[in-house]
Amino acid sequence: MAQGRVIRAISGFFDVQGDDGVRRCRARGVFKKNGVTVLVGDQVAYEPIGSREGIITEVLPRVNELIRPPIANVDHVLVVFSLVTPDLSTLMLDKTIIAAMLAGVRPSVILTKADLAPADEAERIRCIYEQCGYTALTVALKEGVGIEEVRRLMKGRVNVVAGPSGAGKSTLANALAPNLRLQMGEVSEKIGRGKQTTRHVELFQLEQDTWLADAPGFSQLQLDVDSRELRLHFPDFQEAAESCPYRGCLHIDEEDCGVKRWAEQGNIAQSRYDSYRQLYFEIREREMNEY
Ligand SMILES: Nc1nc2c(ncn2[C@@H]2O[C@H](COP(=O)(O)OP(=O)(O)OP(=O)(O)O)[C@@H](O)[C@H]2O)c(=O)[nH]1
Ligand SMILES: [Mg+2]
Ligand SMILES: [Zn+2]
Incomplete structure (x- = not known):
């Protein structure tokens, strides 16, 4: 079975680059039924048809x-x-x-x-x-x-x-x-x-x-992260967070919050702290609507 990388997806067809060049492939019929999607970047196994076409028979496990x-x-x-x-x-x-x-x-x-x-x-x-x-x-x-x-x-x-x-x-x-x-x-x-x-x-x-x-540009994006863990994805907050009153400080309304103090003093960029607050409340609101 030949293997290759999907480099392009166009209305139901996938261009797969294998050892012998690029082939225009269709995905095997059962993919749809089983909920298997094919993404650009996927490593796939395919059956060659003629010299330029093929059928994708398997999507190999994704790294990300x-x-x-x-x-x-x-x-x-x-x-x-x-x-x-x-x-x-x-x-x-x-x-x-x-x-x-x-x-x-x-x-x-x-x-x-x-x-x-x-x-x-x-x-x-x-x-x-x-x-x-x-x-x-x-x-x-x-x-x-x-x-x-x-x-x-x-x-x-x-x-x-x-x-x-x-x-x-x-x-x-x-x-x-x-x-x-x-x-x-x-x-x-x-x-x-x-x-x-x-x-x-x-x-x-x-x-x-x-x-x-x-890739196409985008103007909307949803972050799949718990509101209480968002802070961990701001590496520039980590040092300041050590002086927060307790572990798990959300840096929102807590008294004596180290991150808020650093942001006020300009040691953390104001725009980064603003982004954090905005995203925190955005995610929080989504969570409230889920329960
Ligand atoms: N002056 C200047 N213009 C730039 C620069 N980079 C891109 N542009 C211009 O910005 C405009 C948009 O560029 P694109 O490359 O089409 O933008 P894109 O991000 O691919 O946009 P989408 O395909 O719509 O997502 C074009 O008119 C470019 O000439 C730059 O560094 N300086
Ligand atoms: Mg573009
Ligand atoms: Zn804090």
């Missing part, structure tokens, strides 16, 4: 799985957000990072359009994420600034971009591999948002062991 974008078996999420146009939502950025961590995938932060933002502001934001322990880069894609650093980060891994429409995800992929010729879109001046130019997740092999998936 992201919901936004929908993809399996990635090593690294490039969290791509523009500093301006569209304006940076630190809440969505923080959320996207946490979603990657919850899926067990390492995130790095790529802040695009540095050519359009004040340099000190770009650097201030980059440092917030570096202090969290993530690799964080600012890039100016049209001028080619920062591309080689991103390339080094991706080497030897299966990478996927995640971020809002218009952030520059396809522009980044094109800058890394101009032969891809991916479609790029304008950002609407009127509403300040991207136009959902990329429609499908698609994996490209850049080098022997290096893959990159381009």
